[in-house]
Amino acid sequence: MMRLQLWPRARCLFDEPVQVKVAGLRSNQVVTMKARSTDERGRLFKSSAIYRADETGEVDLNRDPSLSGSYIGVEPMGLLWSLSPEILHKLFTKTKALIPHVVKISVYEEGEEGQMLAEVTNERFLIADGVSRVPVSEGNIRGVLFTPPGEGPFPAVLDLCTFVSETRACLLANKGFVVLTVAMFNDKPRDIKEFHLDLYQEAIDYLLKQPKVSFKGVGVLSRSKGGDVALALAAFVPGIEAIVWINGCSGSSVYPLFYKKHQILSQLSLDISKAIPTESGASIIKHVIEDPLAEKNKGSLVPVQKVKGRLLFVASGDDLNWDSKGYMDEMVERLKRHGKNNFESVYYPLAGHLLEPPYYPFCPSSFHIMTPFPVLWGGEPKAHIAAEVDLWEKIQEFFKTHLSCDPAKSTANL
Missing domain, CATH: 2.60.40.2240 (Acyl-CoA thioester hydrolase/BAAT N-terminal domain)
Structure with missing residues (x-):
């Protein structure tokens, strides 16, 4: 049969x-x-x-x-x-x-x-047995909190996802982390004119008040636009012990950044005319954003040399959204010049921009918030998927190592 x-x-x-x-x-x-x-x-x-x-x-x-x-x-x-x-x-x-x-x-x-x-x-x-899911609408925070089963204390992570999504946060909570996911963009992204660190500091404070959370500090998980905000958080706001930066920027991309009612970083603007159209109908936008190292843009650079926590930089060599490898290399060099050794870097030569948790359907192209046309994200499919599997383990190990308690106390299972 x-x-x-x-x-x-x-x-x-x-x-x-x-x-x-x-x-x-x-x-x-x-x-x-x-x-x-x-x-x-x-x-x-x-x-x-x-x-x-x-x-x-x-x-x-x-x-x-x-x-x-x-x-x-x-x-x-x-x-x-x-x-x-x-x-x-x-x-x-x-x-x-x-x-x-x-x-x-x-x-x-x-x-x-x-x-x-x-x-x-x-x-x-996505959610394992015993993991709790609680929508959060407190003060300026709009997100979802995931807490693993067990008494704790557990390490805490703030997940800065690009749009509202519970996927990555929930899967990480299954591994024994308390995770609060907060979206960078709401349902009206074109109405956003600036970003404020105060909101994310509020989210950090909220995490630290949770009864199952370790007292020491939190981790921040980010990708794309969330990357520069995560770095700025670690540079300007206390209480952040570990930062994962995935295919982000080294400067404040597209929007100025404010903290305590003062602008702390100027924005890197876009020049959509530099997009390269392809036969598929999608365009390559890797070079549409201004160079953060240009003299006029120095005020946009995140001062990563001020970060006291541990940094994990992750860059894809075939990222067609922007030059994440170039941004990573520049920040690594800057940290070295300042005598810093609180970082490690991972490079996936054939991966694209959209590094997701393992076995997510590979996406070569889709529409982009900043353009009126679809864009290519990059990545050789097999190598990209292998990078996602490898990175997912690296993220967990990084947070386990540099946050203050043992997530193995969790017993979350399907």
Whole structure:
């Protein structure tokens, strides 16, 4: 009898791999493996790959290479990360922690009109058993707080996500961290004219007051626009022990930054005319932002040399959003000139801008908040996905090492 199975189980956490196995086929039979999923906006994403069974009639995605399709070669999670939208330039939207990522995985006979032989459902949960989710609307803070089970104390992390999203914060809470996620942009991003550090200091103070949080300090997790705000927080606001900066900028990008009613950093402006259009309809905007090292822009540079906490810089070599590798290198050199050694850096040469938690559908292009057209994000798909898996472990280890208590006390499981 033909069987399609997911190991170790069909229900798992979002960042956990599954093993896809087919048994009961004919010896050396060629089949098409397919996956499909609908995101939170109701948009369909699909992937497919051709496999040949071994002599015993089995296909094991952990062992066997895809011959053609959405990816080629041995890619155990290829069906998930290669999920692509039916409509071009769409980003897979997964923001709500209480709604699982549901993927239908199926096996078909060879050929476009091949009959479906079997199908299974992979439910990928964001929130683990025992993790609490509490919406926060206190003072100027609008976010969601995730707390792991157990008595604590736990290390605390402020997640500066670009738009409202609970994905990264919830997955990190599953690992034993108290995480408050706050979005950089609200539902009317074009109305924003400036950023204020006071809001994020308020979020830091809120985290430190939580009964399960360690007293020592907090970590900050950031990417893209959140990167320069995270660095400024660490430079100007006390209580921050560890900062993860992913594909960000070294200056205050696009918006001026204020603290205690005074402007502390000027903004780096955009010149959209420098965007490079491509045949896909999406443009490369890597060089549309002003050079932070130009004399007129020196007031935008974040004084990273004032940061007392630990820094983890992460840059992608194929980031087509902006020159994150160049920004990282400049900040590392500046820190060295000031005799600082409170940093480490990670470089992924073939990864793109949108480094997500593991197994998130790879997005080559989508619309951008700052442009009237879609943009290319960059990244060679296989290398990008491998970077995401590697980085997710590095982030956890970095926060465990440099925050003040042991998150292993958590017992969160699916």
